[in-house]
Amino acid sequence: EAGVTQFPSHSVIEKGQTVTLRCDPISGHDNLYWYRRVMGKEIKFLLHFVKESKQDESGMPNNRFLAERTGGTYSTLKVQPAELEDSGVYFCASSQDPEAADTQYFGPGTRLTVL
Amino acid sequence: EDKVVQSPLSLVVHEGDTVTLNCSYEVTNFRSLLWYKQEKKAPTFLFMLTSSGIEKKSGRLSSILDKKELFSILNITATQTGDSAVYLCAGSLIQGAQKLVFGQGTRLTINP
Numbered sequence: 466e467a468g469v470t471q472f473p474s475h476s477v478i479e480k481g482q483t484v485t486l487r488c489d490p491i492s493g494h495d496n497l498y499w500y501r502r503v504m505g506k507e508i509k510f511l512l513h514f515v516k517e518s519k520q521d522e523s524g525m526p527n528n529r530f531l532a533e534r535t536g537g538t539y540s541t542l543k544v545q546p547a548e549l550e551d552s553g554v555y556f557c558a559s560s561q562d563p564e565a566a567d568t569q570y571f572g573p574g575t576r577l578t579v580l
Numbered sequence: 581e582d583k584v585v586q587s588p589l590s591l592v593v594h595e596g597d598t599v600t601l602n603c604s605y606e607v608t609n610f611r612s613l614l615w616y617k618q619e620k621k622a623p624t625f626l627f628m629l630t631s632s633g634i635e636k637k638s639g640r641l642s643s644i645l646d647k648k649e650l651f652s653i654l655n656i657t658a659t660q661t662g663d664s665a666v667y668l669c670a671g672s673l674i675q676g677a678q679k680l681v682f683g684q685g686t687r688l689t690i691n692p
Contacts, residue, residue, distance in 0.1 A: 468622070469622070506684070507584075507682045507683055507684045508668070508680075508682040513678075521679065556623070568614065571616070571624075573622040574621060
C-alpha cells in the first residue's frame with residue numbers, strides 16, 4: 466500500500482512568486498492534515514480536511530495560504546505571494562478515523578525555499 | 581497554549597548503549613501521546629500511548645506514558661547506528677481536529 470506522497474520534494478522560488486504544493490493521502494483516508502516546520506522550530510499544525518471540507522484551519526498563518534481538497538482525494542496548498550518567512554518544510558499527513566484516535570501517517574515533506 | 585517539550589535536544593552515544601528520551605506536555609483536551617522517528621524525510625510512526633503506566637514495546641524500543649506527571653519516555657536498548665534519527669514526540673487532542681502538537685525533537689546520533 467502506498468504511503469502519503471508529496472510533490473515536489475523541493476521548491477526554490479523568489480519572493481513574490483506563487484507556489485503550489487500537492488499531497489496525495491493514503492487511499493481511503495478521509496482525514497488530511499497539513500503541517501509546517503520552519504527552521505529551528507517544531508512542526509506546527511496548519512489545517513485539517515475531512516474529505517473535501519475544512520475541519521480546522523486555525524493554524525494557517527495568513528490569507529496568502531490557500532488549501533483545497535476538491536473531490537476529497539488529493540490536496541493542494543498554494544502560497545501566493547510567497548514571502549521569505551514561508552521557507553520551511555511542509556508536511557502532509559493522513560488518517561483514517563481520528564475519532565478512533567487513529568495514527569496520522571506523514572509524507573516526506575516539501576522543502577520550500579523562498580529567496 | 582498547548583506545549584510539548586523534549587529533552588535532550590541532542591544526544592550522542594556509542595553503539596550498544598541504552599538511551600532514554602524525554603517528553604513532557606501541557607496539552608488541554610489531551611487524548612494520546614505519539615512518538616515518531618524521522619531519518620531523512622517522512623516521520624515514521626513508532627508508538628501511540630493513551631493509557632498511563634502501560635508500556636508499549638517494539639523490539640529494542642519501548643515507551644510509557646505518565647498522565648499524572650504529564651510526561652512520556654522512549655527507551656532504546658542496545659542501540660545501533662540505524663537508530664540515528666530525530667525522534668519526535670507529539671500530543672493529540674480529543675476535540676476538534678485532533679491535530680498533533682509537536683515537540684522540538686531529539687537528535688540522536690549513534691557512533692560505531
